[in-house]
Amino acid sequence: MTGLGKASNSKIRTAAHWGVYEVVPQPVGSPSIRGAAEDSDPSPIGLHMASGDLKKVRIARPSVRRSWLENGPGSSPHLRGREPFVEVEWDVALDLLAREFERVCSTFGNEAIFGGSYGWASAGRFHHAQSQVHRFLNLIGGYVSHVDNYSLAAGRVILPHAVASTEILLDQHTSFDVMARHTTLFVTFGGVPVKNAQMSPGGAGRHRVTAGMRAMEKAGTRFVNISPVCDNMPVDSEWLAVRPNTDVALMLALAFVLETENLADRVFLNSHCTGYGRFRPYLLGHTDGIAKTPEWASAICGIDADRIASLAREMAASRTMINVSWSLQRAVHGEQPFWMTVTLAAMLGQIGLPGGGFGVGYGALNSVGHDNARFKFGTFPQGRNPVSTFIPVARVADMLLNPGASFTYNGKNYSYPDIRLVYWAGGNPFHHHQDLNRLLKAWEKPETIVVNEPYWTSTAKLADIVLPVTTSLERNDIAAAGGEDLVVAMKKVEEPFGQSRNDFDIFDALAKRLEINFSEGLDEDGWLRRIYAVSRDNAAARGIAMPDFETFWKAGLFDLGPEAGPVVMLEAFRHAPGANPVPTPSGLIEIFSETVDSFALADCPGHPIWFEPPEWLGAASRGEQELHLISDQPVRRLHSQLDASPHSKAGKVAGREPIHISPADAADRGIADGDLVEVFNTRGRLISAAVVSDAIMPGVLRLSTGAWFDMDRDSNIERHGNPNTVTLDIPASSLSQGCSAQTCLVAIRRLDSDPPPPVQAFNTPDFTS
Numbered sequence: 020m021t022g023l024g025k026a027s028n029s030k031i032r033t034a035a036h037w038g039v040y041e042v043v044p045q046p047v048g049s050p051s052i053r054g055a056a057e058d059s060d061p062s063p064i065g066l067h068m069a070s071g072d073l074k075k076v077r078i079a080r081p082s083v084r085r086s087w088l089e090n091g092p093g094s095s096p097h098l099r100g101r102e103p104f105v106e107v108e109w110d111v112a113l114d115l116l117a118r119e120f121e122r123v124c125s126t127f128g129n130e131a132i133f134g135g136s137y138g139w140a141s142a143g144r145f146h147h148a149q150s151q152v153h154r155f156l157n158l159i160g161g162y163v164s165h166v167d168n169y170s171l172a173a174g175r176v177i178l179p180h181a182v183a184s185t186e187i188l189l190d191q192h193t194s195f196d197v198m199a200r201h202t203t204l205f206v207t208f209g210g211v212p213v214k215n216a217q218m219s220p221g222g223a224g225r226h227r228v229t230a231g232m233r234a235m236e237k238a239g240t241r242f243v244n245i246s247p248v249c250d251n252m253p254v255d256s257e258w259l260a261v262r263p264n265t266d267v268a269l270m271l272a273l274a275f276v277l278e279t280e281n282l283a284d285r286v287f288l289n290s291h292c293t294g295y296g297r298f299r300p301y302l303l304g305h306t307d308g309i310a311k312t313p314e315w316a317s318a319i320c321g322i323d324a325d326r327i328a329s330l331a332r333e334m335a336a337s338r339t340m341i342n343v344s345w346s347l348q349r350a351v352h353g354e355q356p357f358w359m360t361v362t363l364a365a366m367l368g369q370i371g372l373p374g375g376g377f378g379v380g381y382g383a384l385n386s387v388g389h390d391n392a393r394f395k396f397g398t399f400p401q402g403r404n405p406v407s408t409f410i411p412v413a414r415v416a417d418m419l420l421n422p423g424a425s426f427t428y429n430g431k432n433y434s435y436p437d438i439r440l441v442y443w444a445g446g447n448p449f450h451h452h453q454d455l456n457r458l459l460k461a462w463e464k465p466e467t468i469v470v471n472e473p474y475w476t477s478t479a480k481l482a483d484i485v486l487p488v489t490t491s492l493e494r495n496d497i498a499a500a501g502g503e504d505l506v507v508a509m510k511k512v513e514e515p516f517g518q519s520r521n522d523f524d525i526f527d528a529l530a531k532r533l534e535i536n537f538s539e540g541l542d543e544d545g546w547l548r549r550i551y552a553v554s555r556d557n558a559a560a561r562g563i564a565m566p567d568f569e570t571f572w573k574a575g576l577f578d579l580g581p582e583a584g585p586v587v588m589l590e591a592f593r594h595a596p597g598a599n600p601v602p603t604p605s606g607l608i609e610i611f612s613e614t615v616d617s618f619a620l621a622d623c624p625g626h627p628i629w630f631e632p633p634e635w636l637g638a639a640s641r642g643e644q645e646l647h648l649i650s651d652q653p654v655r656r657l658h659s660q661l662d663a664s665p666h667s668k669a670g671k672v673a674g675r676e677p678i679h680i681s682p683a684d685a686a687d688r689g690i691a692d693g694d695l696v697e698v699f700n701t702r703g704r705l706i707s708a709a710v711v712s713d714a715i716m717p718g719v720l721r722l723s724t725g726a727w728f729d730m731d732r733d734s735n736i737e738r739h740g741n742p743n744t745v746t747l748d749i750p751a752s753s754l755s756q757g758c759s760a761q762t763c764l765v766a767i768r769r770l771d772s773d774p775p776p777p778v779q780a781f782n783t784p785d786f787t788s
């Protein structure tokens with residue numbers, strides 16, 4: 020590969036989940052970065068990828084926790100994160116780790132290795148950390164894996180029962196051009212947060228969601244945003260402030276009006292759906308004595324009953340698209356808002372018509388609503404996992420704390436394995452998991468924790484063996500994401516920091532010590548060519564002609580073109596449901612699911628239903644001062660990535676991740692804009708800084724995710740503003756076992772300690788020799 024990039028006169032590009040960039044290497048210092056010319060709306064996040072501030076938090080050398088190095092696996096696990104590391108040579112670290120794999124596999128078997136290793140890592144099909152670690156662990160006999168993701172677990176499990184998998188649906192969301200022509204009313208639960216549409220996993224191409232929404236606005240679409248916050252829309256819209264976690268009650272009341280005012284499309288419900296007859300008695304209150312009237316819903320969700328009734332009528336009278344954001348299902352009973360969205364859209368009878376029906380996540384990613392011609396891009400092959408034991412991804416703390424305990428998932432029973440070794444590459448559980456004080460306890464259980472990371476994240480600091488990894492600027496790769504328009508040659512523009520290595524080279528070196536063939540004799544160049552060749556064949560099969568590898572690499576880009584669509588979701592099903600059934604047991608949209616019903620789960624019965632979450636503004640147990648905490652995705656970074664960059668830091672207030680609070684709640688508590696505050700509940704306490712904002716409804720707080728977790732282990736206070744210090748680590752339900760981060764009550768008050776504890780999130784750990 021070396022030389023190919025240099026020999027070309029064309030632009031040098033790189034790609035990240037947040038988009039495509041042009042890179043100009045500098046004779047001295049970091050390369051300069053600008054948005055790719057093709058992208059008229061590049062994300063500012065990428066402009067700071069090579070910043071010097073990020074180098075200050077890089078891991079330079081393989082590092083081993085002192086007690087682990089001196090006394091072996093399992094030594095003083097409570098000292099993780101509290102004692103110094105010893106920097107060692109690569110050969111020392113790799114020899115130790117190879118021996119540890121031999122010990123764990125021969126003593127406990129491969130079921131004692133947790134390699135789920137959830138996380139977004141970086142764009143690039145070859146240096147994809149998950150594929151790298153999973154391939155390695157498969158070759159040594161397998162590992163305990165995970166299913167689903169933090170993003171969409173409840174949705175991913177329920178939607179196939181109701182209509183089709185999220186993969187199928189996300190591949191065919193009605194395109195923005197179709198909505199501009201046909202949609203007269205766009206009703207969204209959770210906005211269309213274009214901050215989130217900066218991303219697509221694998222690399223966003225041209226950023227198009229803002230333009231797509233504005234084109235709809237220009238064409239006359241009216242927007243209603245049902246959300247606890249109002250700054251999540253790129254167009255003018257009516258804001259209906261909804262209490263968090265209560266959307267299902269509101270949706271039921273909309274359905275009640277459709278049913279009782281004879282506005283429901285009975286023809287469509289008969290021809291394309293099954294089970295409405297089982298749902299209707301619940302809706303009308305025949306089964307539980309509670310009619311789901313607008314007045315009933317208003318008392319729960321906080322929206323005026325008359326407006327609920329009139330909105331239902333407007334929805335029936337318009338070509339209406341209903342959108343639901345993924346955040347709604349990252350909550351206890353998160354299955355229900357997704358199932359109820361499908362039910363409501365089915366009652367309107369516009370599914371499969373241009374501009375009508377439903378969307379699950381317009382705004383969640385750049386690709387949603389922009390379906391470029393799809394073909395399967397090549398990947399780094401992971402091989403087969405001989406171990407079948409798995410966990411639903413967000414049950415990691417449960418697994419570590421309760422080996423042998425049983426759990427249910429999608430109607431079946433399983434039990435948790437007894438984990439001795441945890442390997443994480445490409446994720447940051449001490450950002451992404453809920454109730455991090457609980458995870459800290461669970462983290463003391465394994466005997467060995469290994470982390471591959473470019474940066475000294477909280478997770479790296481809490482490991483036993485830390486192996487320094489390159490960033491995508493320090494290696495060659497190819498970016499390609501489903502539904503996106505640009506395939507990018509990601510060219511190496513910097514030398515690896517310190518002694519960092521590619522994940523690939525780390526696993527290859529480990530594999531050699533264990534006498535297995537990880538690389539198949541190919542290096543980076545060889546693998547990129549192989550992955551590209553597979554992609555090119557797959558593209559050809561779909562009638563897309565990709566150039567040969569040399570031509571592609573020299574050009575630096577393969578452009579599928581900015582035009583996408585027109586796409587109408589479930590159009591074929593609408594025209595002929597018999598010939599084009601949806602992949603449910605009945606081939607129809609299931610408003611009542613015999614399958615889900617047969618699981619006999621108290622927390623997820625056979626049709627959509629309103630459940631009170633354990634923590635919400637209407638909870639009887641709610642403390643008078645408690646508010647509902649929303650922990651949404653951050654504007655200035657992807658999760659915890661690049662939190663040390665100038666762009667992310669510019670969003671902090673007094674060095675802390677800010678918490679947004681309504682003027683009324685702030686005044687009640689004597690909190691002024693910019694004040695340091697303490698946010699707490701029985702699970703934990705954190706320090707943040709208040710931003711007093713009209714964009715937040717009273718009763719609600721917003722603290723975005725991703726501030727590097729900075730727990731003071733002596734006083735048990737998190738100093739940087741990481742919301743997972745206080746979130747709830749219980750499953751969405753016994754159906755999906757999904758993450759329920761958005762179900763969370765907290766109290767907030769001005770911080771009284773003076774001086775405030777300084778932020779240490781970006782300090783590197785202590786080292787000893």
Ligand SMILES: Nc1nc2c(c(=O)[nH]1)N[C@H]1C(S)=C(S)[C@@H](COP(=O)(O)OP(=O)(O)OC[C@H]3O[C@@H](n4cnc5c(=O)[nH]c(N)nc54)[C@H](O)[C@@H]3O)O[C@H]1N2
Pocket residue numbers: 137138139140141146148168169170171349443444445446447448450451452453471472473474476488489490491522650651652657658659660724742743746760761
């Ligand atoms: N409270 C709350 N919590 C949440 C959410 C929420 O809404 N609220 N959202 C959840 C969701 S949807 C998600 S998807 C998760 C995201 O959680 P994660 O995906 O774990 O978060 P990232 O910060 O993207 O972590 C990726 C890590 O990989 C590292 N990395 C990057 N490139 C490489 C590489 O090439 N090799 C290796 N070895 N490492 C690399 C990065 O430095 C970073 O530390 O968070 C979840 N957590």
Ligand SMILES: Nc1nc2c(c(=O)[nH]1)N[C@H]1C(S)=C(S)[C@@H](COP(=O)(O)OP(=O)(O)OC[C@H]3O[C@@H](n4cnc5c(=O)[nH]c(N)nc54)[C@H](O)[C@@H]3O)O[C@H]1N2
Pocket residue numbers: 169170171208209210212214215216217218245246247248251261262263264265266344345346347382383384649650651652653654655656657658761
């Ligand atoms: N910039 C940036 N973009 C990202 C990410 C990132 O970290 N940074 N992460 C990516 C990932 S992994 C994912 S999964 C997607 C997630 O995409 P989403 O899940 O859609 O993202 P959120 O920002 O958590 O929430 C979207 C909106 O829902 C609102 N909301 C929260 N709770 C409720 C509720 O109970 N009812 C209603 N009606 N609204 C509610 C929030 O206030 C917010 O405005 O985003 C992706 N995009």
Ligand SMILES: [Mo]
Pocket residue numbers: 169170171
């Ligand atoms: Mo996610």
